[in-house]
Amino acid sequence: MSTTAIHIENLSKQYRGADFVAVQNLSLTIQSGEIFGLLGPNGAGKTTLLSMLCGIIRPTSGKFSINGYTYEQSPVQLKQSLGVVPQDFALYPSLTARENLLYFGSMYGLKGRKLEQEVIASLDALGLATFMDKRVETFSGGMKRRVNLLAGVLHRPKVLFLDEPTVGVDVHSKNAIMEYLKALHFQGTTIVYTSHHLSEAQAFCTRVGIMESGRLWKEGTPEQLIAEEEKAQTLEDVFIEITGKGLRDV
Amino acid sequence: MFKLRRSVQKELLLLFRDVGGIVILFVMPLILLLAVTMVQKGSFDSILGGKVSVLLVDHDRESISQRIQEYFRADENLELLMELDGKPISEELAQELVRQGTYQLAVILPEHLSRDLNTHVQQNVDKIMSEFDFSGDTTLVATETKPIEPKEIKLYFDPAAHASFKTAIKMSIDKLVSNIESKTIYSTFQEELGEDMDIELGEQQFISYKEVGRDGEHAEESLPDAVQHNVPAWTLFAIFFIVVPLSINIVKEKAQGTMLRIETSPTSYALFLMGKTVTYLLISLIQFYLMLLVGIFVFPYIGLHSFQVGNSFGLLSVIALFSGLAAVGLGILIGTIASTQEQSAPFGATLTVVLAAVGGVWVPVFIMPPVMQQLSALSPMNWGLGAFYKVLLRGGGLVDILPEIILLILCFLLTLTVAILYDKKKRTV
Numbered sequence: 001m002s003t004t005a006i007h008i009e010n011l012s013k014q015y016r017g018a019d020f021v022a023v024q025n026l027s028l029t030i031q032s033g034e035i036f037g038l039l040g041p042n043g044a045g046k047t048t049l050l051s052m053l054c055g056i057i058r059p060t061s062g063k064f065s066i067n068g069y070t071y072e073q074s075p076v077q078l079k080q081s082l083g084v085v086p087q088d089f090a091l092y093p094s095l096t097a098r099e100n101l102l103y104f105g106s107m108y109g110l111k112g113r114k115l116e117q118e119v120i121a122s123l124d125a126l127g128l129a130t131f132m133d134k135r136v137e138t139f140s141g142g143m144k145r146r147v148n149l150l151a152g153v154l155h156r157p158k159v160l161f162l163d164e165p166t167v168g169v170d171v172h173s174k175n176a177i178m179e180y181l182k183a184l185h186f187q188g189t190t191i192v193y194t195s196h197h198l199s200e201a202q203a204f205c206t207r208v209g210i211m212e213s214g215r216l217w218k219e220g221t222p223e224q225l226i227a228e229e230e231k232a233q234t235l236e237d238v239f240i241e242i243t244g245k246g247l248r249d250v
Numbered sequence: 251m252f253k254l255r256r257s258v259q260k261e262l263l264l265l266f267r268d269v270g271g272i273v274i275l276f277v278m279p280l281i282l283l284l285a286v287t288m289v290q291k292g293s294f295d296s297i298l299g300g301k302v303s304v305l306l307v308d309h310d311r312e313s314i315s316q317r318i319q320e321y322f323r324a325d326e327n328l329e330l331l332m333e334l335d336g337k338p339i340s341e342e343l344a345q346e347l348v349r350q351g352t353y354q355l356a357v358i359l360p361e362h363l364s365r366d367l368n369t370h371v372q373q374n375v376d377k378i379m380s381e382f383d384f385s386g387d388t389t390l391v392a393t394e395t396k397p398i399e400p401k402e403i404k405l406y407f408d409p410a411a412h413a414s415f416k417t418a419i420k421m422s423i424d425k426l427v428s429n430i431e432s433k434t435i436y437s438t439f440q441e442e443l444g445e446d447m448d449i450e451l452g453e454q455q456f457i458s459y460k461e462v463g464r465d466g467e468h469a470e471e472s473l474p475d476a477v478q479h480n481v482p483a484w485t486l487f488a489i490f491f492i493v494v495p496l497s498i499n500i501v502k503e504k505a506q507g508t509m510l511r512i513e514t515s516p517t518s519y520a521l522f523l524m525g526k527t528v529t530y531l532l533i534s535l536i537q538f539y540l541m542l543l544v545g546i547f548v549f550p551y552i553g554l555h556s557f558q559v560g561n562s563f564g565l566l567s568v569i570a571l572f573s574g575l576a577a578v579g580l581g582i583l584i585g586t587i588a589s590t591q592e593q594s595a596p597f598g599a600t601l602t603v604v605l606a607a608v609g610g611v612w613v614p615v616f617i618m619p620p621v622m623q624q625l626s627a628l629s630p631m632n633w634g635l636g637a638f639y640k641v642l643l644r645g646g647g648l649v650d651i652l653p654e655i656i657l658l659i660l661c662f663l664l665t666l667t668v669a670i671l672y673d674k675k676k677r678t679v
Contacts, residue, residue: 054514079516090507094267095260106256107517135267151511 004068005159005190006030006053011062013048013214022048024214025062030207032158035181035191037201037222039235040211041243046194049211050161053192054084067158080108083157083189087164089144090151093137097128097147100136101154108155115154122150125183126176142173149177153184160184162193166200178204202235212243253517257525258532264499265529271495275533276540279488283541287480287554302415303329305344305356312364314430318357321426341404348406355411355419358404367434370398375438403427481545481557482566482638483611486631488541489534489574490602493581496530497594500585519673523666527578534574535567542566558642565641565648572658573634579665580630586669605629633657 006029013023023045030036040046051057053064055071055078063070069078091100101119110118123132126146131139136147149165165181166174181204185191195201201208202222209219218225218238225238232238265271304322308315322330331353333339344356403423407416503509512522545557559566581598588594606612608622609631615623626632637654640646 056510056513076516079514082514084511084514086507086510088507090511092260092264092508093506095263099260099263103256103260104511104515106253107512107515109253109516111252 003032004029004065005032005034006064006066006192008053008064009062011049011052011064012060013045013052013057014060021214023052023059026214026216028209028216028219030190030192032190033185033188034207035185035193035205037205037208038192038194038211039198039201039208039239044211044243045214046211047163048214050163050192050194054082054161055079080155081158083152083155083160085149085152085160085162085165087167089136089148091136091144091147094135096133096135097123097139097143098132100147101150104151105154110155118154122154123147126150126180142169145169145173146177149180153189156187157189159190159192162191164195165193166195166197198236198239199234208235210239210242217242253521254524254528257522258528261499261525261529262532265533275492275495276537279484279491279537280540280544282488283480283484283544284548284552286484287477287549288552290480302327302355303331303353305334305339305347305353306330306332307339307341307344307356307358308332309361310359310363314364314367315359317430318359318426321422345406348408351408351410354408354415356404356406357423358406360401360403363401363403366398366401367431368438371431371434371438373398375435375442379442477545477549477555477557478642481541482642483635485538485541485570486573486609486634486638487602487606487611488537489570489634490577490580490605490631491599492530492534492537492574492577493584493602494595494598496526496578496581497585497588497598498591499526500582501588501591501594504589505591520666520670523582523669526582527575527666530578530581531571531574534577535570538567538570538574560642562641565646565651566638568648568655569634569637569641569651572655572662573630576630576634576658576661576665579662579669583665583669583672586672605631608632610635630658630661633661 008026008028011023011026012021014021026045026049038046038049048057052059053066055075066078067081069075069081071078092103095103098119101122102115105115105119120129120132123129126149128143128146128150131143136144139147145165145168149162152162153160162181166177169177178200181191193201193205205222207219207221208225209216210225211217218228220228222235226232226235229238229241232241265275306319306322308319319330319332322328331339334343339356341356341358344353344358347353348356405420405423407419500509503512509522513519542557542559546559547556550556580601584594584598584601588597606629608626609615609629610618610626611631615626615632618626633654637646637651640650640654644650
């Protein structure tokens with residue numbers, strides 16, 4: 001029986017001094033074990049929504065819970081059950097891959113031999129075992145992207161937020177990352193994923209939501225959304241139909 | 251606890267892999283200490299003990315000239331020059347050489363200085379003696395005499411000469427001239443009252459002074475020379491300069507996204523800051539001990555006095571520790587508020603320099619204008635420096651420095667609290 005991983009009710013965010021609402025009355029429920037693709041053009045409100053769910057900024061109104069926890073009541077438990085993989089390489093360049101992971105792992109309460117073993121096993125799983133003692137600043141973009149992913153999942157979170165995890169990487173790194181994410185999903189991790197690679201999202205996600213102007217316009221399985229649009233063959237067709245063809249410069 | 255340990259380990263790794271950062275943190279303060287102390291040694295010596303060349307233009311060539319020459323030659327800090335290239339110095343040449351800064355001082359003795367002083371004194375003595383009617387002595391009858399014009403000894407100072415050097419020289423010459431005048435008066439009276447009088451007049455000054463130190467002994471040994479002043483002062487300056495790398499470190503964490511990882515983890519911002527506090531406190535103590543070692547062991551090899559710690563090593567360490575804590579608090583606050591390195595670095599550096607200037611690192615607080623003296627009480631560097639002086643110069647103990655230590659702790663707590671509150675507030679944007 002599936003349980004609710006994320007429950008959002010009428011969530012809104014208007015930044016102080018801004019003349020627009022970044023996220024408007026958004027309601028959404030994501031079940032445990034889902035891979036939910038949060039799609040939308042630049043400025044649609046995806047990052048603001050993720051920032052609120054990650055506890056970086058506070059909503060203007062509305063409420064949400066993750067794994068049954070709220071930031072008001074159980075912030076530590078909530079954060080312990082979350083994994084966050086930002087789009088930028090959020091790593092210390094002058095530390096080695098192992099040192100980075102040991103540090104970030106320990107910030108989630110991992111320690112001792114268990115932490116050491118987890119770090120080595122994770123690096124090995126993403127083909128980085130031979131580079132574990134090299135400084136991250138010497139890594140290629142693809143290698144950094146893989147370490148960036150590992151730093152967010154080392155503590156085996158129940159819910160994982162991924163912000164464009166494959167942007168700017170070569171095919172090999174991209175495949176390694178996607179396979180690793182599928183393995184995590186198989187182990188029961190709920191994944192919330194944003195990407196501009198719509199074909200990747202179509203293949204990877206069990207359900208997607210399309211945001212535009214701070215609102216969630218459509219949600220469902222990729223197949224459902226494609227079927228609902230008369231002329232759509234792919235998720236990209238649905239996306240264009242909803243958001244239009246105009247450029248989005250934010 | 252293991253989170254804190256891992257945070258400190260991470261911070262130390264980051265620091266020690268940044269060679270430029272290490273140089274700034276450890277080597278630059280030592281260079282600063284050495285450079286400033288050596289430069290200031292010259293300045294202190296010019297007042298307290300260095301050799302200063304004095305040009306003497308002697309138009310008098312009589313007894314006063316002789317006394318002045320004897321005085322200057324007896325002072326081992328002064329070198330008297332009456333000739334240059336084998337030729338007597340003219341007033342114009344002396345004036346020009348001093349104006350150019352080649353020499354710091356020229357003394358011009360006017361013509362007939364000795365003769366006119368003797369005449370002037372003789373006239374006054376005659377007037378006094380005539381009041382007492384020593385009958386039969388024709389020399390004691392007051393006669394109509396032409397008044398003698400007062401004489402001037404001209405002093406030319408290098409325009410760049412330190413004000414305290416000028417004051418010291420003026421006071422010395424004033425004292426010398428008064429002494430000569432007194433002696434002339436005495437000897438004139440002696441002559442007037444009879445050549446057969448065989449009175450030995452004491453050569454020694456009757457009233458003198460003795461500066462007494464805190465232990466009832468001569469205070470000369472405890473005077474803050476350049477070394478005793480600079481080691482604590484510039485050590486504090488170096489400790490507070492930690493504000494710059496620390497604030498940059500925090501801004502970097504925000505820019506590279508590692509802060510975001512901490513914010514989304516179950517680790518509190520306070521614990522994240524404690525990791526930095528412990529690390530940078532450690533750095534500030536290492537800085538302190540390095541500068542102390544240089545003051546004690548390196549200074550004597552470069553012609554400076556050795557820094558005297560005495561029995562105060564423990565107390566000095568306590569002051570350094572809490573000064574470091576206050577500096578870390580300021581660094582954390584600036585790093586939390588600033589959003590770019592372009593904001594944090596110049597602001598941190600400027601703030602440190604201002605706090606040093608106001609706090610009395612460069613200029614003693616007691617010679618500052620009243621407003622600045624009041625402001626100096628707000629500088630954490632002033633609290634630290636005050637505590638150092640209490641221990642080093644006034645023989646103070648832990649109880650004596652407690653007010654300064656409490657202020658330094660409050661500074662840390664206040665800045666840390668504001669930083670944490672600001673971080674919380676920022677999330678409600």
